Amino acid sequence: LSRQMEGLAGQRYRAALRWSPQFPSTDPLLLNSLGYFLADRGTTKQDFELAAQLTGHAVEILQQTVADNTKMGIYSQRWLNETRQQQAITQDSYAWALYKLKRFDEAETAQRQVLADAKSSGIKDDSTLAELWFHLAKILQAQGKTAEANEAIKEAQRLQPDIQKM
DSSP: OHHHHHHHHHHHHHHHHHHOTTOSOSOHHHHHHHHHHHHHHOOSHHHHHHHHHHHHHHHHHHHHHHHHHHHHTOOOHHHHHHHHHHHHHHHHHHHHHHHHTTOHHHHHHHHHHHHHHHHHHTOOOHHHHHHHHHHHHHHHHHTTOHHHHHHHHHHHHHHOTTSOOO
């Protein structure tokens, strides 16, 4: 049943993209949701390329939003932290798409920035942080950086002991 629901969700995501008169959307949450779904559950290079395109666009939108609001002085510290947290999560999706495209050096650079941004923005949810570290571990493992990958997975497991094993 889970696989059927996953397949249906993928079909609906793709149908929503085709139907949307604004494609590509300007909603970074929508772009990230679909992009991460494709990066994590996709099966083809085209899925992963679209995932990178969608999540990359979402990152750009969030960066521009922060820049515009900061420039105009119309933000609260809470809004800024929440938006930066969303940026980190969206950048993680982008890094995961790069990983799936086997662009490991770019994925590692992006994922290390994600972890720095997650720390500076104050993400406190252990399951979110664990997933960020898990993604870095997988990226490092793909590059043959075994010792670093093991350290990253240990950090992921410290935050969430039941996280997937490598």
